Amino acid sequence: MIPVSDHPPQTVDSKGTASIERVLIVGGTHGNELTGVYLINQFDHSPGCLARSSFKTVTQIGNPRAIAQGTRYVDQDLNRCFNFLAPPLSSRQHYEKERAKDLFDQYGAHGTTPVDFVIDLHSTTSNAGLMLILDHLDSFTLQLAAYLQGKEPEIKLYSSLGSGREHDSMRTLGRYRLGIEVGPIAHGTLQAELFRKTESLIHHVLDYVEHYNGGRRSAPLGESSSTSALTVYQYVGAIDYPKNEQGAITAMVHPQRQFQDYQVVNPGDPMFLTFAGETIGYQGKTPVYPIFINEAAYYEKGVAMSLTQRTNISPGN
């Protein structure tokens, strides 16, 4: 387990020595991922459903200008703009950099209304199913994950440590963080079933926080899965599409990989199919478990899929 370097959790004790006072739910960090956008709208129409006794939940639309134009972003991916230690990308007007700074000034640790826990809602064209993105593998996060998996066994756990997102994403606004990634959903569309499942998951998260804050005083959550080992898909890298000397893609994700997120790929297994019909095998020396396979937004990032290793981690207690 890699030690966490920034925004370390103030407590790794699930008994509630430092309670969570404010939870932020963000939708539309990417403007064409409609599940989060419409969930936030729906929550805002009936805010009572988010109410819990021990903490306040606030909602936020991430990138309104990108939503208005139906694109992921305007100038740059907002979910890469929260590393304020990095030098600015350019001196010109930059919508997402300014947006990130505004959100940081509001919700960050020293902001006007700081938040303790950020839930950021995403969708993907890959076959993510219901994926939890975990930036820190601390006790709070792992026990939350165990609780959610007890409620929704199909949930998959992805540890983003090392991917960069633990430093530059929307989620960095909170010391506790959860990304919810659902798919496959084509960008610019809604899918009712995954919408409802995401909504349900958020309610489970809020219930867990209520329990966490209340410690022994709150109703028991059920212990069935909280001591079992968790299967975590740990980020280890990414693989680009085969390209020619001009930088143009020369192959597609192989049909045997399409929608096969979380499935093992052994050395030599088919990875890509060239436009001329030739299969390109996996060149690595050890098995990997690809995720984010054929995510539309990653073509321009040079990522055909992310590679993970599957590990088992005890959530502790």
Next chain:
Amino acid sequence: MIPVSDHPPQTVDSKGTASIERVLIVGGTHGNELTGVYLINQFDHSPGCLARSSFKTVTQIGNPRAIAQGTRYVDQDLNRCFNFLAPPLSSRQHYEKERAKDLFDQYGAHGTTPVDFVIDLHSTTSNAGLMLILDHLDSFTLQLAAYLQGKEPEIKLYSSLGSGREHDSMRTLGRYRLGIEVGPIAHGTLQAELFRKTESLIHHVLDYVEHYNGGRRSAPLGESSSTSALTVYQYVGAIDYPKNEQGAITAMVHPQRQFQDYQVVNPGDPMFLTFAGETIGYQGKTPVYPIFINEAAYYEKGVAMSLTQRTNISPGN
């Protein structure tokens, strides 16, 4: 069968009284539908594969500026810009209107290099499978469809008559026309299997044209399916998402409709699910067969799905 009013085919005789001299294959009419874009690129790398003895095939990228920015269009859907009888949308610079005029001046009936037959390549987030879009139900087109279905039984036939596309689409450049629509594919992505099937389909189309031009002199194509009735999904209308007074969507495609293109919907069957979880049934009085269900690009057009009636049509001989 509705009579065709513009660009009537010069012949409805499959014996080849007016031969096809030039075929145009277009990809990237919509800039984020990558199957066509990369197929055209692939054809241009090995143009010999398109060569047939009795006609010339040319390829064309439809909307290069939209492709460069990864969007469907820049100013307006190019596939609605070919009705030159309609008044211009505005007097300002308009990329797609100018692009359509340029293509018309090149490939139209009185252009510099007129084409007889246009094949336009599309993809959709709906579960189209392999769909042929037919603007005219003339003998040439129906026999082509019968031939292709003989090669690929999963092909579905959609008659767009009455949808408007027979007047304003890229395909109107030719007196014979075929839209190829494959899905579900998220915009901005490639899917190897549907890419290969589309490529294969194009070769079958070119083989058919070769046969059509050659008449009895060419090799027999096989008669197995050419006299059987064809199942055609005839456009009869479209249905919008439920919306509130501000014009905002209030419901999603119902889970029982998602990906169920070509399946019958009877009065009262679930159509939408509101964000609050209520089911909205189909209000029509007669059964319909929806297609283009949950197509991303149609949210802004006010189309949750197109409605069709299923009919049987003899291809003649």
